[in-house]
Amino acid sequence: MDKLTPENRSENMRRIRGKDTAPELAVRKLCREIGFSGYRIHRKDLPGKPDLAWVGRRRAIFVNGCFWHGHECTEGLRKPRSNQSYWIPKIQRNKQRDSVNIATLRASGWSVLTVWECEITKREKLAKKLKRFLSPKTPNNAFNADAPKRRAG
Template sequence: MTAEDPEKRSAIMRAVKSQDTSPELAVRALLRRFAPFYRLQRKDLPGKPDIAYIGRKRAIFVHGCFWHGHDCARGARTPKANADYWKAKIARNRARDAANLEKLSAQGWRSLTVWECELKDRDALEKRLREFLE
């Protein structure tokens, strides 16, 4: 079986987690130090934020750069195989993300997107999270 084999590709895609990812766990570890008592994956909110502070009306999304089309080096990568599919898939993800942020805003929520690549500078990320939650 090669990586191009549809069965193998399907198995790889099934293994990709949507919650409790390494970047999400790292952000939660930072938050526990100064802002515990958050809620996870609230299905009653648009976009099912990864982290939500209900009383403060703050939602945090932790996005993988590739999956959500960030403009960093990792997010700009497009797979060579089935490139048209991936471009369309990531464009749909970005449109869905933007619509969810608009819906949250209409409900009086503030939201923050933390990109996977931001974890390289934990001090800057912690500062950004603190400012967002104040």
């Protein structure tokens, strides 16, 4: 049972930002720290308006909240306490929309990385992931951070 009244819950949900979130700002800061500035934010001319985009490199990063985008982590698997008939389908639609946007970008020759909110606290690991993704040596569309790693042998 929700401890807040429906009006208070609605007000809380209304205040949640869609851009310039704390995780997004943390990823931007980390990108600058590891030497990858020059990105553009929320490009309206690109599918899904990536949170960060390096147009010349054709690299795009989405910084997603685990709950809102249905990540397969503890937070992402948590069910909303109230109005489940609205929120569960909404999160499913978010996941479908994300998949379409990523596929469209990749079909246009872009490399796409999704950084999940739960990854932000592991800065060193995230920095390595970002460096590998943003490296000029990584060919476009060759990097798929969401795919499972292959083992040699």
